[in-house]
Amino acid sequence: MTTTTTAPPTTRLGYIDNLRVLLTVLVIAHHCAVTYGALPVWYWAEPSTSPSGIALMLFVIVNQFWFMGAFFLLSGLFVAGSVDRKGPGAFARDRVIRLGVPLVAFLLVARPVLSLPQWPAARAEGETFLHFWFTVGDPGPLWFVEVLLVMSLAYAAFRALRARSRASLPAGTGAVAGRPVSLRGIAVLVGVLTVAAFLWRLAVPTGTYWELGGLPTPAYLPQYVILFVVGVLASRRGWLTGLTARQGRVALIVAVAAVGPALGTVALATAPRAGMLAQVGASLAESVFAVSMIVGLLVLFREKFSGQPAWARFAARNAFAVYVVHALVLVGVAVLLAPLTAPAGVKFLVLLVLSVPLCWLAAHLLRRVPGVARVL
Template identity: 30%
Template sequence: MSTVVQARGSQRLPQIDNLKTAMVAWIIAGHALLGYTSIGGWPYDEVNEVTFDPRSEWVLAIVIGPSALFVVGTFFFLAGLFSPAAVAGKGPARFAGDRILRLGVPFLCYMGLIWPLFMWAAYRAAGYRVSYWWAFTHRQPLLDSGPLWFAEVLLYFSLAYAAWSWATTRLSRQPRPAPKPWGGGHLVALAVAVVVTSFVIRLWFPARSTQILDLHLWQWPQSLAMFGLGVVVARHGWIGEVPEGVRHACGLAVVVTLAVVPVLAVALGVSSLAEAATPFLGGWHWQALLLASVEACLVVAGSVWALGTAQRRLLTSSRLLMACGRAAYAAFALQGPVLLTLAIAARPLPLPAEAKALVVGALAVPACFWIGWLIIEGTRRGSRRRRGAPSGEAHVPGLLHRAMPPG
């Protein structure tokens, strides 16, 4: 068993918490902006009253577009990174039960009540005479869960990993061999595999397509690959430190990719993000292969670089940062109700889309973390009362406590 599993199974790492906090805040702010665009990316675009100027959309695409291609994969990577320690500490059965409770229950509540309720409110505010039942059954995708699709898919991956861990433990009584060196060559091979599988699956499920339960099947190749990468490199001690050479190479790959993408966009004559997107999303198009290649490079190299950089640069700890780290998953889950409520409230204001988006985003980020922290603190107090534990001894296990992803 790796030293990571032994030493870090119950230890919070401020650098990981800070990284998760930054990414969740970035996602919430990005969704606030995307709700007012014509290209979409956040469901408020179905009913928005104003939209960005095309030039503003180009700036937005340059600023947040690259991160949209890899940030979700990074969350799956971090989830996989902490899964071996969680399984080792709890056992496969308890690990699976914990994930069902902390991923499955919020997902079902979101899908069955919270998300359709707030989307119904958004449609009503826009003047549509629709019912809650319509919002639940007639919007696409069917049984939409908003941002909690992440929890749904992560639950499937986690249960599969628990089953695999249980099976390998039963079938093999021999101790696991020491892990072989893992480095840049393996990451390149993984990126190539993500390119090929993403291109193939998007022949049937183009990017941004919808499926029942909002499965995001077009994103599964990168999500599963990154979850698996996290599981593998956990045995190599990457929770504590990504090798400096690997981090540097990944950072260079990200910089080169980000520098090349705008040049390619100009060379290809992409003038309208909404109109030019179709061939990039899937099918037998070289543009689809190009997008899959850019995504794979960013999600593999970007995730590893982000982890390595956080381990070296995001070591600061304070009461505020600790609270944000604990509340990160709750903040992520709360972004739907908070963003939609703020957008509905801002609807009557005679402001351009750019101003409304900035106001909604600026208010939503602290609101999500604050409400999330209140929920976490309430859960901790309730846990202490049930156990009769003194204040300093209690902690909240599992996903809500460890934020996103679970550890």
């Protein structure tokens, strides 16, 4: 990726906030899909192997290829500038508050509430309610917050160590931006993701769950780390403005074309006695799809959806709080919808349409509680 020297932007970008809102809605849709699809991995599940249930499962798998990686990239975009302004120590303390407090609150309050259907079985085995409340389950969707906190603190430590080893650059200098991002640079990113995913999955295959930390998709950790780093570098080197409209259009076309190969190669790679070639093919196809989707959407939102009317600012302001509370809203609505007899796809749509506005309403009301907006 070729670059020239200039100062980085220091203000938030409307199209990035708008894209983050879209990704947050996609997270809600993802968890609506696991509620009714053929992959029941949610607090409340009514699994279905009907055609619509299978379609929801495929929707979940395709999401997994890229959307959490996109979240980590967007998160990385503003990390370097924040450390510039606050310094590594103040940045680390801020991250512990902004990410650590919601994580602990979810573990101590939301997680036990969401796991209450398991209480009768636990009680029958002699477990006390107090032990159940404080030990049941994992961080659920807040595994993202957990991993992001670790990455943010690691970056703060890196900056602190670098500052000790040499004189720090003044804020706003030494950054780069400007010339277009080359196709070769994009291909290098795909290659790095492919190699990292292939080697990592020799030890951590797709479908692995890490009980320590409650990570549901540790097979994708290399993608998350690399894209977070790409976000940090992109903020320094102007890679977002360097992407051209044509590259964005081509990327979206490639993403659409790569969906089928990605699903097919992953199916082969996760089959019993899958060979190395299948593993390489799956890693490559996933990486092509992920990078293409992210590049395409970044350019699309920069070119077409950069404005922020009042409703968009409201949505962006509450997006993180929505991520934190959406599990409680979804499960509550799904329980109320349980008596409804309908195909899985219909129930998915009903749950999604009801839950999206309710999640933003719940987030808005929660942030009005004194002190909460400081964290959420």
